[in-house]
Amino acid sequence: MRTPPANLVRPFHYGGAEDRELFCDRVPLARLVRQYGTPLYVYSANNILDRVQMFAEAFAGMRATLCYSVKANSNLSILRLLASAGAGFDIVSGGELERVRQAARPSLRRVVFSGVGKTAAEIDAALAAQILVFNVESPAELDLLEQRARHFRKRAPLAMRVNPDVFAATHPYISTGMTAHKFGVAIGDATALYQRAARSAYLVPTGVSVHIGSQIRVTEPFGQALHRVMELVRELKSSHGIRIQHIDAGGGLGISYDDPPQAGKSRKDVPLFDPKAAVQGYAQHIRAALAGFDSELLLEPGRFIIAQAGALLAQVLYTKRNGPKTFVVTDAAMNDLIRPALYQAYHSIVPLRRRQNRPSTVVDVVGPVCETGDFFARDRELPALQGGDSIALLDAGAYGMSLSSNYNSRPRAAEVLVEGNRHRLIRRRETMRDLLAAEKSLLLK
Ligand SMILES: *Cc1c(COP(=O)(O)O)cnc(C)c1O
Numbered sequence: 001m002r003t004p005p006a007n008l009v010r011p012f013h014y015g016g017a018e019d020r021e022l023f024c025d026r027v028p029l030a031r032l033v034r035q036y037g038t039p040l041y042v043y044s045a046n047n048i049l050d051r052v053q054m055f056a057e058a059f060a061g062m063r064a065t066l067c068y069s070v071k072a073n074s075n076l077s078i079l080r081l082l083a084s085a086g087a088g089f090d091i092v093s094g095g096e097l098e099r100v101r102q103a104a105r106p107s108l109r110r111v112v113f114s115g116v117g118k119t120a121a122e123i124d125a126a127l128a129a130q131i132l133v134f135n136v137e138s139p140a141e142l143d144l145l146e147q148r149a150r151h152f153r154k155r156a157p158l159a160m161r162v163n164p165d166v167f168a169a170t171h172p173y174i175s176t177g178m179t180a181h182k183f184g185v186a187i188g189d190a191t192a193l194y195q196r197a198a199r200s201a202y203l204v205p206t207g208v209s210v211h212i213g214s215q216i217r218v219t220e221p222f223g224q225a226l227h228r229v230m231e232l233v234r235e236l237k238s239s240h241g242i243r244i245q246h247i248d249a250g251g252g253l254g255i256s257y258d259d260p261p262q263a264g265k266s267r268k269d270v271p272l273f274d275p276k277a278a279v280q281g282y283a284q285h286i287r288a289a290l291a292g293f294d295s296e297l298l299l300e301p302g303r304f305i306i307a308q309a310g311a312l313l314a315q316v317l318y319t320k321r322n323g324p325k326t327f328v329v330t331d332a333a334m335n336d337l338i339r340p341a342l343y344q345a346y347h348s349i350v351p352l353r354r355r356q357n358r359p360s361t362v363v364d365v366v367g368p369v370c371e372t373g374d375f376f377a378r379d380r381e382l383p384a385l386q387g388g389d390s391i392a393l394l395d396a397g398a399y400g401m402s403l404s405s406n407y408n409s410r411p412r413a414a415e416v417l418v419e420g421n422r423h424r425l426i427r428r429r430e431t432m433r434d435l436l437a438a439e440k441s442l443l444l445k
Pocket of ligand 1: 092211215253303
């Protein structure tokens with residue numbers, strides 16, 4: 001067995017006899033398919049830790065804390081792995097708070113709580129857990145936070161999430177930083193809210209937060225947003241005596257979904273995505289915008305940390321032709337990975353075993369779900385596939401399993417974490433019993 005080439009963007013590469021077998025780190029994926037079945041999510045622990053390290057290096061010399069965005073992938077073992085690397089967490093629900101509590105209780109003090117619709121019960125749970133800060137997204141939420149803090153005789157640390165009104169090119173569903181979006185408060189309205197918080201005995205305005213969207217590849221908008229945040233921070237201090245102790249730059253740093261796997265043939269000679277350069281460019285804009293700010297920086301990356309560490313493995317059930325089109329039907333579906341259906345997202349698809357002299361064909365790769373939107377790829381040129389072959393959908397580590405559902409009453413996939421040459425099940429495949437556990441079968445009278 002070969003050691004994977006160093007500095008892989010992805011942990012997935014061909015190796016073994018004649019370089020034909022797809023591996024994750026040093027584990028042949030065919031072995032995981034035999035042992036755990038499909039659909040199966042596979043993640044590389046080393047790749048995740050490499051990404052955390054890239055952030056640490058890019059922000060070296062600053063007081064920066066990485067608060068991994070739990071919604072990107074919320075598996076308990078992955079949260080625990082990230083906590084062991086020193087990460088805090090960005091959460092958006094009481095459920096995610098509970099996950100952090102179960103996976104890494106000491107990390108609760110490094111939790112930031114985001115989201116436009118926090119309920120009183122969620123706020124209560126977070127107050128009891130003594131999280132780092134509430135990212136407050138509206139005047140009404142500020143009222144509720146004060147009311148709940150007063151009820152418990154506690155002081156709630158908060159950052160207003162401001163909407164800087166900058167444009168960042170990404171898919172419209174994941175762009176968040178403009179006035180037309182539901183997120184945050186207009187930056188012009190923030191000062192009055194900080195003054196209000198500063199007057200309260202139960203609120204402590206400790207930070208300012210911003211998050212302009214997701215899968216953002218051009219990094220200038222991050223700097224623009226933080227320039228506006230810095231103007232606010234200066235004004236709060238000079239005109240109102242409010243000292244901001246941390247700035248939360250949000251998440252959103254994008255990755256490349258369409259590079260070929262490193263050991264494969266180059267697709268159209270696109271330059272390979274360089275994650276290290278990407279995070280360094282990102283850090284450069286943030287550093288420039290924050291010049292003179294000597295307090296703490298919080299970062300909330302999700303996708304950048306976990307997307308490329310993961311793949312969804314599936315088995316080809318059938319191939320079929322309808323008129324001019326060829327369909328490859330897999331045992332994974334949109335309930336397992338909804339990104340193509342939801343965002344027209346592109347995922348590279350590679351076979352687990354490269355065969356010699358297989359011509360390539362143009363196919364649609366689809367799942368069994370009864371929706372025309374249930375596809376992984378359309379008109380994609382792939383090496384010819386047949387029933388029984390296994391494939392990997394790459395870059396599926398973020399917003400894959402966490403967005404999965406039981407649609408069509410399909411049990412959710414299993415998840416495996418690879419650590420070098422070892423692999424462990426970190427979520428078992430759901431059973432029929434799991435599928436029905438919360439329901440009752442009542443006869444109407
Ligand atoms: C979703 C989200 C993130 C993570 O975004 P990525 O694009 O995955 O980095 C960070 N912060 C907030 C507030 C979010 O809603």
